[in-house]
Amino acid sequence: MKTIIITKKSDYTWLRDIFPGLHPLLIPLCNKPFIEYLIDFSILVGSSGLRIISDGVISDVENFCEHGSQWGVEISYANILPSESLSKVLEKNSRFCSGERIMIISGLLFIHYNKRSDYRSFFASLPPGEIFGCSNGNLSLTGVPSELGKQETPPLLSPVVLDCIGQYYELSNEILHHRLADYVLPGYSNEAECFIGRNVVLQKSVTVIKPIIIGNNVQIFTGSVIGPGAIIGSNVIVDRESTVSESIVMDNTFIGEQLEVDKKIAAGNLLIDPESGYSLTMEDPHLLSGIKSKGISGSPFQRVTHGLTAAWMIMLLLLPYLLLKPFLKLSGCWKTEKIVYHSMKHGKKISLNRVSIEKQxxxxxxxxxxxxxxxxxxxxxxxxxxxxIGCSPVSVSQGIQIINNNTAGYRPGVFSYSEAEDWPQNTFDSDIVDHYYAVHSNLIKDIFLTQKALFNRIHHEDKI
Amino acid sequence: MIFHLDTSSEKAIGIAELQGRIDANNCNDLKKSFSQWLQYSSNIVFDCSGLEFIDSSGLGAIVDCLRKALEAHGDLRLSGLGPKVSLIFEITKAKKLFSMYPDSSSAVASFSLLGSV
Amino acid sequence: MTITEKNINNFAIISLQGILNASSAPKLKSHFEQSPEGVSVVIDLEKVEFIDSSGLGVLVGIARKKKASSAVLKLANLNDRVKKVFEITQAYTLFDIYDDVTAAAIE
Structure with a gap:
C-alpha cells in the first residue's frame, strides 16, 4: 500500500486568507501539524510510501517532513496543475503508483483514527473506489483487494473536511475534549488530559484547569487562569491575570494582561471569533501582538553594501539628473506615475514615482x-x-498579499533580477527569474547581476 | 461625534454617535466632550454603530466616561456594537461593565423602563 | 551538457545530462531549432545536476513554441535538485511534470 495526499489551492484558500504565513498542511491541531495526522494514519493503514501532491507551493511542507525518516516512511513530493483530474494525477505519478494499491486522500480531509488500531487488513480487503467523500474532500482506493484477513468488525473511522474556521475550531476542541488518547501528541503528559512542552514557566498562583495542551517556550504570568479547553502553541506569553479558556492560542502570540480570551482563536495580533467567523487585527500591542521571529532582510553587511552602492550611484547621477530631467519634462518625454509599493520592511509601504522615458x-x-x-x-x-537589486516591487493595488515563505523573502529592488536576463516575455517569466535569484543570489552575484541589468536596460527600451 | 438629546420620554437622555476609530490620538477629545454632555444629562447612550475600531486607550476613555456618568448618578449605555468592536469589549472584560443594546432606541427605552421600576 | 534523443510512440524523448545554465542553454535551444516543430517532446531531467534561471528560460521557450505548433512538451524524472528550483520559482505551473518517461510518452 502507498498513499497519495492531494491538496489543491482551491481547497484551502479560506485558510490561506486567515493565516497567510502558514501552509495549510502545517496548521496545528492540538499543537500537532495537520500533515502529521495524515502521515500517522497512512502508516496505520500500512503505507510504505507517501507522496504529497499540490498545485501550490509545498516547500514549507517539504522542509518540515523532509524524506520522512522521522516517521520511518518514505515521503516524496510532486506538483500538478490546478485543473487536473485524479486519473491524470495518477498517470503523472505512475512510477510511484506502479504495482501497488494506492490510498488517495484529497482535499483538506481529516480522518479520526485510533493509534492503537490496526487498519492494514481492513484496508487491504476493501474494494477499489471511494470509501467516503463529499463535495470538497474524499478518501479512495485503487488496485485489487486481497482476500486474506478480512475483518468482521471494521475499525471506526470518521472523516472531517476542514472548510471554514469554525470547523477548525470544532475539530481542535473535539480532539482536546474527547480524543486525546487516540493520537500521539507533543509534550509531556504526566497525567491524562494535560500535555506540557519544554521550557514552560508557570509563575506563582497560576491556575491550570484540564484539559489543556501547552507548547514549548511558554510563559504564563502571575494570577492567570489557563483552561479548561486551552490549546496554547509555542513561544507564547500570557501576561498577568488573564484567562484563556476554550480557546486556541497559536504560536508566537502575546496575550496582554487582564484579558479574558474565551471561545476565541488568537494568532499573533489576530483575534478570531470562530463562531461568527469575524476576525480582528489588533493594532494595540498591549492587548494582543505577534512575537516577532527573526527577520529575513539579509545580513547587515549586505545592507551596508547596498546602501553604499546606492550612495555612490546617487553622487554619480545627481548632476545628469538635475540637468536632464527638467529638459526632458519640458519636451514631454519624461512621464511619471505615483505608485504605492510594499516595502522590504515587513508591513510598510512606500510611494515611488514610476518614470517612463520616451527615447525620442x-x-x-x-x-x-x-x-x-x-x-x-x-x-x-x-x-x-x-x-x-531584488525582485520587482509589488504594488499595493495589485492586492496580492506578501507572503513570507521560508524559501524566499520579499526583497524589492531598484533594479530587478529579471532585468538581468534576456528571456522573460511576461510578468510570470520575470517572477520565475526573481524567485530564482531571491534564493540563489549572494553579494558577489548581486554585483554581477546589477551590472548585467544596467547593461540590458540600454537595449530593452520597451521595458522602461 | 454627534450629540443630541432625546426628550421623547420623561427623562432627557443624551445620545452620542461615535464614528470611525477611537484610539490614542483622539480619546482625549471624547473625554473632554463627555464632560460637556454630562451638563445636559447624566444618562447617556453611545451609539457605536458607526464605530469601526477601538484600541486600549479608546477603551480606557469609554470606561472613564462610564465612571463619570456613575459619579453623576446616571449611567452610560452602549448600543449597536459591530462584531469587531464587540470582540475587543469581550476579551478585555469591558463587556461586563456596560449594559449593551442592539440599537440606540432600545438603549433609550431601557432608561425609562428602569425609571418606572 | 550532453543531449541524447530517441523515439517512443511518436514522442521525441530527449535526455539531458549535466549542467543546464546560461552557457549550455543555447545548445539546447539550437537543438530544438533544428528538430521539426510539430513533434511532441518529453524531456528527461533525471541526470541534470544543476539548472538555473536561464535554463528554465529555455524550457519555458520550448514549451511556448510547442504549444504554438499544437504539440506538447512534457518534463519527466525531475530529481530533487531540479524539483527544488521548479518549486521556488513556481515554474511548475507552466509544465506537465511526470515521474516516469514511458508514462509521459503516451498521448
Whole structure:
C-alpha cells in the first residue's frame, strides 16, 4: 500500500486568507501539524510510501517532513496543475503508483483514527473506489483487494473536511475534549488530559484547569487562569491575570494582561471569533501582538553594501539628473506615475514615482542609458526600504498579499533580477527569474547581476 | 461625534454617535466632550454603530466616561456594537461593565423602563 | 551538457545530462531549432545536476513554441535538485511534470 495526499489551492484558500504565513498542511491541531495526522494514519493503514501532491507551493511542507525518516516512511513530493483530474494525477505519478494499491486522500480531509488500531487488513480487503467523500474532500482506493484477513468488525473511522474556521475550531476542541488518547501528541503528559512542552514557566498562583495542551517556550504570568479547553502553541506569553479558556492560542502570540480570551482563536495580533467567523487585527500591542521571529532582510553587511552602492550611484547621477530631467519634462518625454509599493520592511509601504522615458532624442537616450528613471528610487535603498537589486516591487493595488515563505523573502529592488536576463516575455517569466535569484543570489552575484541589468536596460527600451 | 438629546420620554437622555476609530490620538477629545454632555444629562447612550475600531486607550476613555456618568448618578449605555468592536469589549472584560443594546432606541427605552421600576 | 534523443510512440524523448545554465542553454535551444516543430517532446531531467534561471528560460521557450505548433512538451524524472528550483520559482505551473518517461510518452 502507498498513499497519495492531494491538496489543491482551491481547497484551502479560506485558510490561506486567515493565516497567510502558514501552509495549510502545517496548521496545528492540538499543537500537532495537520500533515502529521495524515502521515500517522497512512502508516496505520500500512503505507510504505507517501507522496504529497499540490498545485501550490509545498516547500514549507517539504522542509518540515523532509524524506520522512522521522516517521520511518518514505515521503516524496510532486506538483500538478490546478485543473487536473485524479486519473491524470495518477498517470503523472505512475512510477510511484506502479504495482501497488494506492490510498488517495484529497482535499483538506481529516480522518479520526485510533493509534492503537490496526487498519492494514481492513484496508487491504476493501474494494477499489471511494470509501467516503463529499463535495470538497474524499478518501479512495485503487488496485485489487486481497482476500486474506478480512475483518468482521471494521475499525471506526470518521472523516472531517476542514472548510471554514469554525470547523477548525470544532475539530481542535473535539480532539482536546474527547480524543486525546487516540493520537500521539507533543509534550509531556504526566497525567491524562494535560500535555506540557519544554521550557514552560508557570509563575506563582497560576491556575491550570484540564484539559489543556501547552507548547514549548511558554510563559504564563502571575494570577492567570489557563483552561479548561486551552490549546496554547509555542513561544507564547500570557501576561498577568488573564484567562484563556476554550480557546486556541497559536504560536508566537502575546496575550496582554487582564484579558479574558474565551471561545476565541488568537494568532499573533489576530483575534478570531470562530463562531461568527469575524476576525480582528489588533493594532494595540498591549492587548494582543505577534512575537516577532527573526527577520529575513539579509545580513547587515549586505545592507551596508547596498546602501553604499546606492550612495555612490546617487553622487554619480545627481548632476545628469538635475540637468536632464527638467529638459526632458519640458519636451514631454519624461512621464511619471505615483505608485504605492510594499516595502522590504515587513508591513510598510512606500510611494515611488514610476518614470517612463520616451527615447525620442539623444538626451532621452542618455537618460535611459544612465537609468535616470530609477534615480529617485535609490534614496529608498539608504533607509532600507529597497535593495539595489531584488525582485520587482509589488504594488499595493495589485492586492496580492506578501507572503513570507521560508524559501524566499520579499526583497524589492531598484533594479530587478529579471532585468538581468534576456528571456522573460511576461510578468510570470520575470517572477520565475526573481524567485530564482531571491534564493540563489549572494553579494558577489548581486554585483554581477546589477551590472548585467544596467547593461540590458540600454537595449530593452520597451521595458522602461 | 454627534450629540443630541432625546426628550421623547420623561427623562432627557443624551445620545452620542461615535464614528470611525477611537484610539490614542483622539480619546482625549471624547473625554473632554463627555464632560460637556454630562451638563445636559447624566444618562447617556453611545451609539457605536458607526464605530469601526477601538484600541486600549479608546477603551480606557469609554470606561472613564462610564465612571463619570456613575459619579453623576446616571449611567452610560452602549448600543449597536459591530462584531469587531464587540470582540475587543469581550476579551478585555469591558463587556461586563456596560449594559449593551442592539440599537440606540432600545438603549433609550431601557432608561425609562428602569425609571418606572 | 550532453543531449541524447530517441523515439517512443511518436514522442521525441530527449535526455539531458549535466549542467543546464546560461552557457549550455543555447545548445539546447539550437537543438530544438533544428528538430521539426510539430513533434511532441518529453524531456528527461533525471541526470541534470544543476539548472538555473536561464535554463528554465529555455524550457519555458520550448514549451511556448510547442504549444504554438499544437504539440506538447512534457518534463519527466525531475530529481530533487531540479524539483527544488521548479518549486521556488513556481515554474511548475507552466509544465506537465511526470515521474516516469514511458508514462509521459503516451498521448
Amino acid at each position: 532624442s539623444i538626451l532621452a537616450s542618455i537618460a535611459v542609458f544612465l537609468s535616470l528613471d530609477r534615480f529617485t528610487w535609490l534614496f529608498w535603498v539608504l533607509n532600507g526600504h529597497l535593495a539595489i
